[in-house]
Amino acid sequence: MTKATMGDRATLRLAMAQMCSSNTHARNIEIVTGLAAEAHAAGAELLALPEASGMVNKDVASARLSVTDEARDPFIAACRELAAKYGLWIHTGSTPLAGADGGRFSNTSHLIDGSGAIVSRYDKIHLFDVDLPGEVSRRESDRYAPGGEAVLAETPWGPFGMSVCYDVRFPHLYRDYAHAGATILFIPSAFAISTGEAHWPTLLRARAIENGCYVVAAAQCGHHDDGRETWGQSMIVDPWGTIVADMDKRIGLAVADLDLSKVEATRRSIPSLANERDYRFEPAAMRRGRQTA
Template identity: 70%
Template structure:
């Protein structure tokens, strides 16, 4: 038999209340969350208009944080056309609008993502931002896992032809404790979320633009799995509907609690859902099933 290395793990018999997972201090135990489902267009202006309306509605309903979907700023599969509009972060109209709206309404905003460029590399970056109520950017996340797939009956999809991947997992401190940033296809890589949970994250943001066939088959099971296996809330705002660049997305923006219960499913129409999250559910789930600290090292062998 050949040994292939040692897996990560924690001490057997550890008490999750005293050892293993450095849960970040949660200063507020409830979060009024507004989650948006969008059908973003192929230029910035209509998307900025949509987010302006969503932020106003979120604030009117007493939300403290607005979560937006992947590519909220721009959905345009025509590379030449998109190239004329995609710019550096500092000049991006969607990012600027989100910052202004956060300050205007006193909201935290997770922008989901929007394509930007940086440096000499001609490829776009699928970048998300977390913005505080003063309008300051407190965290940036560049999508790590790019959607390079071969779906049955469809042309090959190669996100990496147009985008370059990020290489940093990003967790940010908020009034509700630590939150983890990710985007769409990252959802299929559970070790990323395990690392976030073991580092103390209580909320996993997974803004997305799933295809219809993959969404129908995998979206809800994957979201519930990430919530259950890590004892975290999952917040997954999504694109949904027929976009003006010709693509179709699955929708079904979801919030899942740490026990795997779906608290919100927005089905297929654009709009806003507001839900109150009881963050004590994170500690309760991890006490009941302390898998984060029950994890053990192992040797991998072949016979």
């Protein structure tokens, strides 16, 4: 990944949405239409949506009746129209799209500019295949194919690093984004209740602090039509680790003005990116060292 050029805009008024998405495109388009109008009225330049904003439906058979490719997807089309209508950049969070891998979907995020053009696409790389104590095993890979490419989007506010939900547990992805000059890391999510309560704020603050970036994490929240429940607590965290916005369980928008000069200032104060050193890692030698110490 090559280092991207810094943007020429020093501030960004960002609207972050917390949603309880439905299992139909139509209902979610209705919700996002209202959110975009509200964001525009608040003077926002960018609207950030959560993971699965286009559809939350764990029933693969019924989802397959609605999920289609990017060119025909009604949710993406609606977001593009809203972006052009309001001159508003929209980060779609993600929505399921038809994939080519054995019939599995892709969990795909789009960044759309104020003219309605798609600036970048990102397929979720790390899939939520976990066994939580006392809970049913989750296998996201049964329904979704993993992406294989990190995506850094060029914007007037500098480079934006794209990711989705479970990616947050893989810090090397965000380190690569930071080395490439990212100013904002997007982590749209639909976090489980138990892991949200235990880990969500800590992971977000860690990604912001260790990389000197803003983190924008729009989330799903509440009881969904398909029977699942999500944690919520959409957050914006600044490069120092300060929580700029925390929506807790509130559905709707949070609007914040991001001072992007804090990215460079923080990286000057704690230059951990520059201070990194190469080192050898030889596990066998390390074990021998412990045995003879």
